[in-house]
Amino acid sequence: MAVIAGVVVDADGVPVPDARVYVTDGPGPVPDVAALTDPDGRFALSAGADGAYTVECRSERGGASRVTVATVTVRGGMAAELRVRLEP
Secondary structure (H helix, E strand, C coil): CEEEEEEEECCCCCECCCCEEEEEECCCCCCCCEEECCCCCEEEEEECCCEEEEEEEEECHHHCCEEEEEEEEECCCCCEEEEEECCC
16 A cells, blocks of 8 residues: 655745644545654655545634645655645
């Protein structure tokens, strides 16, 4: 099984801990599973099949809810790396 892994950073490039990251669309059924970023802003999610995935990230850091959507493609069962930047 492939993995979508990466880091969530704020507009200044600083890692964001405790951001919620989850898949909203993929090449097949998408499980309702989320990951929280670690203290270094890192996360990992399982990707069931090769193809394009839409990943959404939410953070309440700074008192305001921020949402960012990103797309990543998984091929050959390999890990896909993603850098998600939350905009103010």
